[in-house]
Every structure is written in structure tokens, then in C-alpha cells.
Amino acid sequence: MTTGPELRTGKTLVPGLLAVALFGLMALIVLNTPFGTVGDRPVGFPEDIAIVSEIGYALFDLGALQSGQLAIPETESFLAAFLLIALTLDAALDASLVLAKREEEGEPVAALSSRGAESRSLTPPADRTTVADGGDDVEAEGGGETR
Amino acid sequence: MSVGVGIEYYVLLSMGLFCIGLFGILTRRNALMFLMSVELMLNAANINLIAFALYHGNLTGQVFSLFVIGLAAAEVAVGLGIILVLYRNFRDVDVTVPTTMRW
Numbered sequence: 001m002t003t004g005p006e007l008r009t010g011k012t013l014v015p016g017l018l019a020v021a022l023f024g025l026m027a028l029i030v031l032n033t034p035f036g037t038v039g040d041r042p043v044g045f046p047e048d049i050a051i052v053s054e055i056g057y058a059l060f061d062l063g064a065l066q067s068g069q070l071a072i073p074e075t076e077s078f079l080a081a082f083l084l085i086a087l088t089l090d091a092a093l094d095a096s097l098v099l100a101k102r103e104e105e106g107e108p109v110a111a112l113s114s115r116g117a118e119s120r121s122l123t124p125p126a127d128r129t130t131v132a133d134g135g136d137d138v139e140a141e142g143g144g145e146t147r
Numbered sequence: 148m149s150v151g152v153g154i155e156y157y158v159l160l161s162m163g164l165f166c167i168g169l170f171g172i173l174t175r176r177n178a179l180m181f182l183m184s185v186e187l188m189l190n191a192a193n194i195n196l197i198a199f200a201l202y203h204g205n206l207t208g209q210v211f212s213l214f215v216i217g218l219a220a221a222e223v224a225v226g227l228g229i230i231l232v233l234y235r236n237f238r239d240v241d242v243t244v245p246t247t248m249r250w
Contacts, residue, residue: 035155059213099231099232
């Protein structure tokens with residue numbers, strides 16, 4: 001029998017209602033705020049401008065290549081921020097690899113190592129069942145997703 | 148160039164996304180759902196940045212939203228690694244189970 005979604009009325013009901021109430025409050029504020037126009041300038045970008053090119057010029061600080069009078073005004077350059085984000089992404093990649101590293105019998109086994117499969121026993125233990133996707137059947141052990 | 152849709156509707160959309168993310172964080176206990184909810188909140192911020200960049204007629208907000216997307220990718224990489232370790236140690240991804248580092 002299939003079951004449909006049902007509203008949980010336990011202790012998560014109050015925080016959920018809090019989020020809905022926050023949306024209602026913010027919607028009330030925004031809908032009663034007159035945004036109008038920005039000074040005497042028209043809202044939006046000028047016609048016949050290549051926005052993607054301008055984003056690229058701003059990202060790599062290539063102001064000299066900007067399209068002269070057709071350039072979008074008051075756009076800053078972001079080369080330093082671009083490099084910082086690149087380093088951050090690199091660090092995050094390294095961190096995810098470190099976190100994914102397993103240790104078996106004191107030996108670190110990298111997730112992407114070609115020797116990772118060799119360190120495993122070829123025959124699974126008798127108390128572990130294998131599901132169709134090759135993983136362990138965690139439901140048999142009482143674990144897994146509960147909510 | 149005129150903006151077809153009023154800025155307040157972009158703000159409403161972003162608020163809706165933000166509150167859906169907040170709802171997920173407050174009501175779910177699955178770490179993967181937490182990650183998805185945080186992504187929703189970051190994308191709500193992105194919609195705000197892009198809408199106000201269009202409204203003000205400069206590109207700073209659009210470029211900044213690209214950086215937010217990059218940071219979200221970094222956050223997901225580390226978050227998935229943490230969830231992997233969580234599952235390996237506790238055989239579960241319920242965020243209320245590990246209490247070792249709870250203040």
C-alpha cells in the first residue's frame with residue numbers, strides 16, 4: 001500500500017510554522033515597500049550590450065578590452081576575489097579527499113586510489129548482505145534514513 | 148531597457164526560497180537535507196544579488212553571485228565529505244545522533 005505525505009505534528013511543527021511566519025512577515029514588508037527608480041537613471045542595463053562579455057572582463061580585470069562607451073558603468077574588477085575563490089575550491093577539493101579517506105588496519109586508503117579495492121577482502125563477511133547497487137544493506141542493521 | 152517584472156517579485160521569490168531552506172533546516176534531521184536546504188538559502192541570496200544588479204544597472208551583483216556559486220560548490224564538497232565520515236562512524240546521517248562536539 002502506498003502512503004502519501006503527511007504533516008508531522010511533533011516538535012518540528014513549531015519551527016516549521018516559524019519559517020512560514022517569517023515568510024509572511026517579510027512578504028508583508030516587501031509588498032509595502034515602494035522601490036521606485038534608482039535616482040534619474042533607467043532601471044536595467046543599456047541596450048545592445050554584451051552582458052556575458054562584460055562579466056568576463058570584470059572577472060579578469062580586463063578593463064582595457066571593455067567595449068568603450070557601451071560598457072556597463074560602475075562595475076568593479078574581481079581578479080583578486082576570483083583567485084581567492086579558486087584557492088578555496090582547491091582547498092575544499094583536498095579537504096573532501098582527506099575526509100573520504102578510509103583507514104583499514106591503521107593504513108590509510110584513499111577513495112580514489114587504484115589500490116583501494118585490493119585492501120578489501122574479496123568475499124564479504126557472512127553477516128553483511130549486499131544490495132543490487134553493490135553497497136551494504138544498511139536496513140538489515142537498523143541504520144539508514146529515518147526521516 | 149525596462150525591467151519586465153517588478154523588483155519586489157524577485158525579492159518575494161528569493162524570500163520564498165530562503166524560507167523553504169530555513170523550513171528544511173529547522174524541521175529535518177537528515178544531513179543531506181540540511182545541505183540541500185543550505186543550497187536553497189544560498190540560491191535565494193543569488194536571486195537577490197542578480198535582481199538588484201539588474202535594478203541598479205551594474206554587474207557587481209552578477210559577478211558576486213558567481214562567487215557565491217563557487218563557494219557553494221566548495222561547501223558541498225566539504226559537507227559531503229563530512230556526511231561520508233558521519234555515515235561511516237554512526238551508520239546514519241541523522242544530525243542529532245553525533246553529540247561529541249555538541250556545545
